[in-house]
Amino acid sequence: MTNPLLALAGVSFVLPSGRTLFSNLDVQFDQRHAGLVGRNGVGKSVLAAILAGSLRASTGRRVCSGSVHYLPQQIAPTADAGVADLASVNGALAALARIEAGSAAAEDFAAVGDRWDIRQRFELALARNGLAHLAAATPAARLSGGEARRVALIGAMLADADFLILDEPSNHLDRPNRLALIEQLQRWPRGLLVISHDRQLLDGMQRILELSSRGLFSYGGNHAFYSRCKAQEQQNALQTLEQCRDEYRREEKSMREQRERQEQRQARGNRVAHVANQASILLGGQKERSENSTGKLRQQHDSKRQQLALRVHEAAQRVDREAPIKLHAPPVSPAAQRRVAYLDAVELPFVAGATHGISLILTGQQRLGVVGANGCGKSTLLKLLAGRLEPLAGSRHVTARSVYLDQRLDNLDLQRPLLEQMLATTRGASEAQLRMRLAQLGLDAQKIMLPAGVLSGGERLMATLASALYIDPPAELLLFDEPDNHLDLPSLQALASQLREYHGALVVVSHDQAFLDSLGLTHRLLASGQGWLIESW
Incomplete structure (x- = not known):
C-alpha cells in the first residue's frame, strides 16, 4: 500500500x-x-x-x-x-x-x-x-x-x-x-x-x-x-516559573505601596476637610469620590492579581512534578548463617541439558542473582524453591517463610480490589497505613478500590511487589522472577533501593545487569553449558 x-x-x-x-x-x-x-x-x-x-x-x-x-x-x-x-x-x-x-x-x-x-x-x-x-x-x-x-x-x-x-x-x-x-x-x-x-x-x-x-x-x-x-524543557520551565513568581511578588509589593499611598492621600484629605469646616454636602462628595477611586484601584489590583496568578499556575503546569515512588523494606533480620533453603541433587522438570540438575544451599542473608540464557531453567528453579513445582528427583527443603513473585504476576486475584487483598495479608498494618504505602507506589485511592486486573502492567507489578513485601509476618526469603519488567525508571530505582535494605535471603532472576548490580548481591548463580555455577558477585 x-x-x-x-x-x-x-x-x-x-x-x-x-x-x-x-x-x-x-x-x-x-x-x-x-x-x-x-x-x-x-x-x-x-x-x-x-x-x-x-x-x-x-x-x-x-x-x-x-x-x-x-x-x-x-x-x-x-x-x-x-x-x-x-x-x-x-x-x-x-x-x-x-x-x-x-x-x-x-x-x-x-x-x-x-x-x-x-x-x-x-x-x-x-x-x-x-x-x-x-x-x-x-x-x-x-x-x-x-x-x-x-x-x-x-x-x-x-x-x-x-x-x-x-x-x-x-x-x-x-x-x-x-x-x-x-x-x-x-x-x-x-x-x-x-x-x-x-x-x-x-x-x-x-x-x-x-x-x-x-x-x-x-x-x-x-x-x-x-x-x-526534556532536561532543557524542565530547566526552562523552572526558570519561567521562578520569573513568574518574582513578577508576582514585585507586582504585589507595587500594588501594596499604591494602596498605602492612596490611603495616605485619603487620610490627609479627610483631615484637611475637617479642619476647613466644609459644608457636609461637600464633605460627602469628597468621601464618595475617594471611595470610588479606592474601589477602582482595588478592582484593578484584583484583576492584575488574577492575571499574575494564572501565569504562575500555567508556568507551574509546565514543570514535571511526578511524585516519587517509594517502597518499604520488610522488617526481617534472620541469622546470617541459618540455612533457609536446601536442594539436594534435585532434577528440574521441563529442563534439558547441563542445567537439568542442581544442588544448592541458601543461608539467611545470602543475596543471589540468577542469570543465564532464555529457556535454561531459571524460572523453573524459582518455582521449585517456591513449592510451585516438584523435583523429578532429589529433595527440596525450604525452612523460611517465603514469597514468590513470578513473571506473570499471578500473586494477585485480578477480580478483587487491591486494598481488599492487602488487608487480608497484612494484619499488622492499618488501612490508613496501607493506603499511604500504596499511594507512595503511584496507586491512588481510586485505583486501589478497583479490581486489580484493570491496572496497567507496571501498576500491577508494583501492586504485586507490595503484596509480597508487606505481608504479615514478613517473608524471610524473597524469590523474584524478573521484577524489573514493566517498570519505569523511577519505580525501578525505588525497587532497587528497598531491596538493598531488605535483610532476609533474596533470589532474583533478571537480564538487566545494571539492575542486578544495584541490589547489593552477594553471589551469582550462572546457568552455563557446564551446569549451574555459583560464584561471589
Whole structure:
C-alpha cells in the first residue's frame, strides 16, 4: 500500500470508574520508527490498544488505511495453545494444510493470502532465533517467558503488516536476544511503534512520543535526544516559573505601596476637610469620590492579581512534578548463617541439558542473582524453591517463610480490589497505613478500590511487589522472577533501593545487569553449558 496512514483525532478514554485517563489526543504515524514513553499507569498500553483497533476510544476517532499487527504487553496463551498460536500463524498454517489436502474454500485462500511459503518462513525464523527445537504444535505452556516472547515477536515479523505496535517487546529477553531484537527492528522497513522503558531499544527509534497527564508530545529523535530535550524543557520551565513568581511578588509589593499611598492621600484629605469646616454636602462628595477611586484601584489590583496568578499556575503546569515512588523494606533480620533453603541433587522438570540438575544451599542473608540464557531453567528453579513445582528427583527443603513473585504476576486475584487483598495479608498494618504505602507506589485511592486486573502492567507489578513485601509476618526469603519488567525508571530505582535494605535471603532472576548490580548481591548463580555455577558477585 502506498503511504499507509495510522492516526488518532481528538481521542479520549474514560475508565469504567469514570476517571479520564487521557483526553483530546491527536497523533499521526508514518514510516518513521517511534517509541512511546511515560510513567506507569499513564495509559500507554490503552493508547496502543486503541491504535491497534482492539479497543474503542471513549471519544474521537481512529484513522487507519493499512494493516496493523499488535503484540500486547502480557502474553497469556490458552491452555491448549501451541507455538503457532503464539505466533499468530496457526490460522494460515491450518488453511494451507487444508488447501494442500484439496480444499477450495474461499476462506482458506483468504487466510493464506500471499503467504504460500508461511510454513517454510516460520520454520526458518524459529531456527534463526535459536528455537529450532520447537514445532508449530509444541504446547506454548512449555515455553519460558523469554521463549514465548521470542515466538510472539517472530509472528509479528512474519505478519508483513504496514504497522507494528509492540508493547514492552524486550521484556523477558536475555541480553543476546535483546540485541537481536534491536537489530531486527532496525531492519523493519515499515511503520513501527514501540512502547518501552528499555533505553537501549528506544535509542534505535527515530521519534519519541511522551504520554503524561499533560497530554501527548512528540520529539523528533531517539531517546537520548528526547532526554536532552526534556532536561532543557524542565530547566526552562523552572526558570519561567521562578520569573513568574518574582513578577508576582514585585507586582504585589507595587500594588501594596499604591494602596498605602492612596490611603495616605485619603487620610490627609479627610483631615484637611475637617479642619476647613466644609459644608457636609461637600464633605460627602469628597468621601464618595475617594471611595470610588479606592474601589477602582482595588478592582484593578484584583484583576492584575488574577492575571499574575494564572501565569504562575500555567508556568507551574509546565514543570514535571511526578511524585516519587517509594517502597518499604520488610522488617526481617534472620541469622546470617541459618540455612533457609536446601536442594539436594534435585532434577528440574521441563529442563534439558547441563542445567537439568542442581544442588544448592541458601543461608539467611545470602543475596543471589540468577542469570543465564532464555529457556535454561531459571524460572523453573524459582518455582521449585517456591513449592510451585516438584523435583523429578532429589529433595527440596525450604525452612523460611517465603514469597514468590513470578513473571506473570499471578500473586494477585485480578477480580478483587487491591486494598481488599492487602488487608487480608497484612494484619499488622492499618488501612490508613496501607493506603499511604500504596499511594507512595503511584496507586491512588481510586485505583486501589478497583479490581486489580484493570491496572496497567507496571501498576500491577508494583501492586504485586507490595503484596509480597508487606505481608504479615514478613517473608524471610524473597524469590523474584524478573521484577524489573514493566517498570519505569523511577519505580525501578525505588525497587532497587528497598531491596538493598531488605535483610532476609533474596533470589532474583533478571537480564538487566545494571539492575542486578544495584541490589547489593552477594553471589551469582550462572546457568552455563557446564551446569549451574555459583560464584561471589
